[in-house]
Amino acid sequence: MTTVTTQVSLDVRKRDGRITSFESARVEQAIERAFRAEIGIADGQPIEAALQQQIAEITTNVVNQIENRPFSRDGVDVETIQDAVEIQLMRHGHFSVARRYILYREQHAKLRALRAVESEGTLQAPRIHVKMETGEKQPFDATRMRRRIYSAVRGLEQNCSAEELVEETYRTLYDGITPQEIYRAMILASRSRIERDPDYDTVAARLMLMVIYNEALGHIHPNEDLAEVCQRQFEDYINVGIEAKRLSEKLREFDLAKIAAALRPERDAAFPYLGLQTIYDRYLLHVEGRRIETPQYFWMRVAMGLAWNEEDKEARAIEFYNILSTFRFTSATPTLFNAGTLHPQLSSCYLSTVMDDLEHIFKVVGDNAMLSKWAGGLGNDWSNIRATNAHIKGTNGQSQGVIPFLKVVNDTAIAVNQGGKRKGAVCSYLESWHLDIEEFLDLRKNTGDDRRRTHDMHTANWIPDLFMKRVRENGQWTLFSPDEVPDLHDLYGKRFQERYEHYEQLADEGKIRMFRRINALELWRKMLTRLFETGHPWITWKDPSNVRSPQDHVGVVHSSNLCTEILLNTSKEETAVCNLGSINMVAHVKDGKLDHEKLRETVTTAVRMLDNVIDINYYPTAEAGNSNRKHRPVGMGLMGFQDALYALGVGYASEEAVEFADESMEAISYYALLASSSLAEERGTYETYKGSKWDRGILPIDSMEVLEQERGLPIDIDRSSKLDWQVVRDAIAKNGMRNSNVMAIAPTATISTIIGVAQSIEPTYKNLFVKSNLSGEFPQINRRMVQDLKELGLWDSDMIESLKYYDGGLLEIDRIPDDIKQKYLTAFEVAPQWLIECAARRQKWLDMGQSLNLYMSEPSGKKLHEMYFLAWNKGLKTTYYLRTLSATQVEKSTVDVNKFGIQPRWMKNQSASANIKVDRDKTAQSNDLDQLPEQQPEAKTCNLDGDCESCQ
Known part of the structure; x- marks a missing residue:
């Protein structure tokens, strides 16, 4: 650095009144x-000689300006010197640098206003006051704020700067701020x-815990033991809640002292920040806006709510609590919402069949409202409803078909949300032979016509x-009205085929009034086209679900249900109900393999918890x-499958992942069936x-043979096993089963967020992205990936910029080794065949289904056709969302895109999307499955960043 040697005999008056000598070097x-801040040159890095010379010239001009100022015997004040710097920067044409300097002055002015500045041993009175709940204003205590931030950073100083957090917090404060806003x-x-x-x-999670503890427990003195406080106040919490x-x-009725002694508040440290924010916003019980639960009170309340019918209710509650609070198993959201409350509606999913009767149609609509409320x-199954223009005997008129009723269902879901805590959600199903299928x-x-559109209701093909x-x-397909073919709805497999072909013959003979023949491939193409355009209807299969x-x-x-994993019988007399919960797979991986003993213990306890729901549950209808x-069905599922693969050091797109999907699902099935027996x-x-x-x-694995016989086609799936299934067969033969159905893999969108693992059986969406849900927008980064990159010495600011630029993908970052790239493939980088193969291996062990999302980065009609046929050939029962990359991505406002010098994948995809536009009228007539129309720009296709958590 070229130091300006000009010395001015000046006194400088500090803001606290002290007088010091002027030093041009500081200017x-x-x-x-x-200049460094504006250009982006880090401290310690050299500056070009030409720039250094400019800095020296500006400094000289500042000194000259100060020298020529009007005389003052009190010395020149600091603000005058800073004004001179601003003026000289602008005179030399460095306006952006001047702006940076002005912002710097403003920020530090605020810091000085907020801090208690030392002056000759005394503290200047703060100008910021905090507005308490009572309305009283108290002086802002900067020391207290610093103490809390430093406490939150303790042990993480190597990677986190407490001082940075203090300074940024200072910048956002203002007079009259509330403690909550601080x-x-x-x-x-x-x-x-x-x-x-x-x-x-x-750090954010620790600060969030402070918020929760302050509300639920009041002020805790630093010397008090948190566990002791939680145990002491537990009974008060129960009394206040009642x-x-x-x-x-x-x-x-519980021994509250015994229950309180089992609380382990140290387990709160396992929550990720977003998990805490989520339970704070929606799960922790509150009275007039004040949370009365800590996270461990929350888990214990759920455990007690599931144990109050047990003979030794305290022991069972503690057993349930230990499984929940250690994140080994998590009950579904309705159970977490309502367990232990006055209205324990604990079930997740309801399935109903609508009869072809006006009274029953509106009864089901009313039932939807009551079920959604809780x-x-x-x-809803709507396949019974006669088609448009079908004859109505009672009035001698013509039916308007099923579509107008679905509009009512859509609007009911909007009007009645789920307990005021999340949006109402319903999925309507229609069989593919229904005459109204094309409008559907x-x-x-x-x-x-918007009167025949349902923008907020999900739809699925059955x-x-x-x-x-x-x-x-490439054959013909016949569409019928259900009133003329009334038994098709209840038939499947070979019996359906025989009866359907019989009705086709009757139609040819003129004995059926309403029918229409279309090319099956044409209808299939339209199904895939609409799925691509709008995200709906989903593809689900009747025969494997029934056979x-x-x-x-x-x-x-x-x-099926809203999320396509529940497969239960329905009728006019029976609305099927399912009670869900999910095993956290990564919690059961130890030393590079599946911990069978721990998994057996978790599954056994979890099945008991799910079975208890049935007797405790509040049923709205x-x-x-x-x-x-x-029938007592329950749905044991799993989450954190991707995290388990990480723990095993395995990439999703691999034979090892397929084998683990098989092994883990077999183990869950094995222990779950034994537990129910x-x-x-x-x-x-x-x-x-x-x-x-x-x-x-006949166990689930045996029913694969039955499906193959009914279908008359081979099902390409490995049917080997690793466990001794004779043990399970003997137990069921001796004891029977407590539950008609035991396993279903739900999406787990929210409960996986709470405990901080990947959703359900999903691959990693992106390694760096912003997650949006009802609680706000939250940056998410793959912690395991960061750890691996740190061990390789690759985690730095350049890597962060690269991750942003490539939308959380690693494939195009040259610095990263290939094995790390393969381990951390994102959802759109994993070929869908791997997802289907993993799902097929699970499906052979499942008595119900799984919420299987499918991803495609560069979709085409042919690819969609092949993908869904592969799923059907593998014996899958259902699929869920089709997720495709949108044509536009998040603006990279904080990334210097010029430094990369190449076109990223997301820009290539944008170009590709522009090339797949075709004439929509021609699409339906063409036999070329390569082409798809453009996605509708406002179509509500599934957005993984969204809040898809209707069941979980």
């Missing part, structure tokens, strides 16, 4: 810092740095195997209670057990 340093400022300062290092997520009518009186996701496919379009065969053969159902002796599966108590020995079998597949000795 030069300030100017240099402004905490929010500290948390925002931390979470904005999560992309820099995941340890900032831990008095406020937020908790059930039944909780007083936080249930809905699935268009329900989510943004064009056409497809028989015969249709898939006709598509493959493999354990309850085929007492009814028919007419649809008689049909729901009737069905659930009679053990409960049957203790509590008795479910009412309709006699005659079920269980009773007939």
Whole structure:
């Protein structure tokens, strides 16, 4: 640095009144810092000689300007010197640097206004006051704020700067700020740095815990033991909740001292920040806006709410609590919302069949409202409703078909949300032979008559195997009105095919009034086109769902649920109900392999918890209670599959991942069936057990053979096993089963967020992205990836910029080794064949289904056709969302895109999207499956960043 040697005999008056000598070197340093900040040159890095010379010239001019100032015997004040710097920067044409310097002055002016500045041993009175809840204003205590930030950073100093957080928090404060807003400022300062290092997520979580403890427990003195405080105040929490009518009186029946002694508040440290923010916003009980629960009170309330019918309720509650609070298993959202409350509606999903009767149609609509009110996701089967222009005997008129009723269902879902906590959500199913199927496919379009559109309701195709065969053969398909073919709805497999072909013959003979023939491939193409354009209807299959159902002796599966994993019988008398929960897979991986003993223990306890839901549950409708108590189905699922693969050092796109999907699902199935059979020995079998597949000795793995026989085609799936299934067969033969259905893999969108693992069976969406949900927008970074890159010495600011530029993908970052790239492939980088293969291996062990999202980065009609046919050929029962890359991506406003010098993948995809536009009228007539129309710009296709959490 070229130091200006000009010395001016001046006194400088500091802001606190002290007098010091003027030093031109300090002026030069300030100017240099402004240039470095503007240009982006880090401290310590050399500056070009020409620039250094400019800085020296500006400094000289500042000194001259100060020398020529009007005389003052009190000395020149600091503000005058800084004014001179600004003026000289602008005179030399460095306007952006001057702007940077002005902003710097403003920020530090605010810091000085907020800090208690030392002056000759005394403290200057602060000008900022904090507005308390009572309305009283108190002086802002900067020391207290600093102490809390430093406490949150303790142990993480290597990666996190407490001083940076303090300074950023200072900048956001103002006179009259509330304590809650101060905490929010500290948390925002931390979470904005999560992309820099995941340890900032831990800092934000610790600060969030302070917020929760302050509300639920009051001020805790630094010397007090948190565990002691939590245990001491637990009974008060129960009493306050009961008095406020937020908790059930039944909780007083527990030995509260024994329960309180089991609390482990240190487990709060395992929560990620977003998990804490989520439970704070939506799960922790509150009275007049004040949370009365800590996270451990929350887990214990759920555990007690599931144990109050147990003989030794305290021991069971503690057992349940230990499984929940250690993140080994998590109950579904309705259970977490309502367990232990006055209205324990704990079930996740409701499925109903609508009869072709006006009274029953509107009864189901009313039932939807009641079920949605108590936080249930809905699935409605509408295939019974006669088609448009069908004859109505009672009035001698013509039917308007199913579409107008679906509009009513859509609007009901909007009007009645889920307990005021999340949006109402319903999915309507229609079989592919229904005469209104083509209008049904268009329900989510943004064009056409809005009275025949349902923009907020999900839709799904319920497809028989015969249709898939006709598509493959490029054959004809016949559409019927259900009133003329009334038994098709209840038939599947070979019996459906025989009856359907009989009705086709009757139509040819003129004995059926309403029917229409179309090319099966043309209808299939339209299904895929609408799926690509609007995200709906989803593709689900009737025959595998029924042929493999354990309850085929007492009814028919007419649809799935909102998230396509539940497959239960429905009828006019029965609304199917399912009670869900999910195993955290990564919590059961130890030393590079699956920990079977721990998994057995978790699954056994979890099945008991799920079974307890059935007897405790509040049922909004008689049909729901009737069905659930009679058949007692539960849905054990899993989450954190991707995290488990990371722990194993395995990439999703690999044979090892497929094998682990097989092994892990076999183990869950094995222990879950044993657990249900053990409960049957203790509590008795479910009412309709006699005659079920269980009773007939047919396990899920055996039903694959039955499906193959019914379909008349081979199902390409490995059917090997690793465990001794004779043990399970013997147990069921001896004891029976407590539950008609035991396993279903739900999306887990929210509960996985709470415990900080990947959703369900999903691959990593992106390694760096911003997640949007009802709680706000949150930066998310792959912590395991960061750790691996740190170990390789690759984690730095350049890597962060590269991740932003490439939208969280690693493939195009040359510095990263290939094995790391393969391990951390993102969802759109994993070929969908791997997802389907993993799902197929799981499906052979499942008695219900799985919420299987499929990803495609460069979709085409041919690729979609091949993908969905592969899923069908592999014996899958359902699929869920089709996720495709949009044509535009998030603006990279903080990334210097010029430094990369190449076109990123997201820009290439944008160009590719522009090339797949075709004439929509020609699409339906062409047999070329390569082409797809453009996605509708406002279509509500699934956005993974969105809040898709209707069941979980």
